Amino acid sequence: MPLRESEAIVLRTYPLGEGDRLVSFLSRTWGRMRGVAAGARRTKSRFGSTLEPLSYIRIWFFERETRDLVRINQCELLESFMETQSDYSCGLALAQVSEITEAVLPEREASDAAFRLVLVTARAVKATRKPELPLAYFVLWTVKLAGWLPELDRCVRCSGELTGSKVYASALRHGLACEKCRLPAMRPIATESLVAAKKMLSQRLDKLVEEVGAAPPAADLTGHLLELIEHQIERKLTTRRMMESKV
Numbered sequence: 001m002p003l004r005e006s007e008a009i010v011l012r013t014y015p016l017g018e019g020d021r022l023v024s025f026l027s028r029t030w031g032r033m034r035g036v037a038a039g040a041r042r043t044k045s046r047f048g049s050t051l052e053p054l055s056y057i058r059i060w061f062f063e064r065e066t067r068d069l070v071r072i073n074q075c076e077l078l079e080s081f082m083e084t085q086s087d088y089s090c091g092l093a094l095a096q097v098s099e100i101t102e103a104v105l106p107e108r109e110a111s112d113a114a115f116r117l118v119l120v121t122a123r124a125v126k127a128t129r130k131p132e133l134p135l136a137y138f139v140l141w142t143v144k145l146a147g148w149l150p151e152l153d154r155c156v157r158c159s160g161e162l163t164g165s166k167v168y169a170s171a172l173r174h175g176l177a178c179e180k181c182r183l184p185a186m187r188p189i190a191t192e193s194l195v196a197a198k199k200m201l202s203q204r205l206d207k208l209v210e211e212v213g214a215a216p217p218a219a220d221l222t223g224h225l226l227e228l229i230e231h232q233i234e235r236k237l238t239t240r241r242m243m244e245s246k247v
Contacts, residue, residue, distance in 0.1 A: 006059055008056075010057065019041045050075035054081040059074070059075050097118060099237055120204075140222070141201075168186035189220045200217070226240055
């Protein structure tokens with residue numbers, strides 16, 4: 001039972017027994033995992049504040065082949081987002097990042113791109129305290145990395161170039177459709193949103209924040225992509241419903 005070490009991001013924690021915590025975390029080396037932090041809920045826990053949601057940590061843990069849960073031995077805090085989460089909107093956005101990551105990424109499949117995406121998104125929310133742009137960027141790139149992002153230039157039905165003021169989409173059908181090929185269940189998406197999406201796919205998040213500020217881009221496209229995520233994971237996102245009730 002070797003001791004393993006990795007950078008990690010805490011996704012969620014749950015009470016376990018009288019004083020332990022069940023921790024869902026994203027390891028940079030081994031992917032999404034779950035482990036038990038013994039005594040983490042006790043007053044004098046050696047883990048301190050390292051297991052707060054979205055904490056960027058270095059983690060040491062033991063793993064047995066016959067067990068799904070690892071045993072967390074030690075954590076070192078590299079970066080905290082606890083203060084950011086004291087703002088309700090920022091905290092809700094970071095909670096959505098955690099929920100989507102936990103739902104979309106398979107267990108024990110390392111993805112350095114997904115790890116970096118979560119970290120840069122959390123840092124952008126922390127820096128700006130305006131989560132709309134970072135969250136739109138995160139949702140778009142999550143769908144792309146998962147292989148679910150439709151082609152943004154051509155109609156899925158007639159293969160024609162997507163022009164005009166609107167295109168149409170449905171989570172139940174892959175791809176975007178032009179006005180001529182739209183079906184009744186499809187929702188409209190402004191072509192300006194596609195332009196914004198292409199910009200988000202070609203530029204770093206910190207550069208986008210510097211260039212356009214924290215204005216929320218492509219809200220209609222983001223809504224469609226969230227529906228697409230829900231369709232793929234076969235359940236509704238709790239944080240999405242909380243955000244909708246907040247508005």
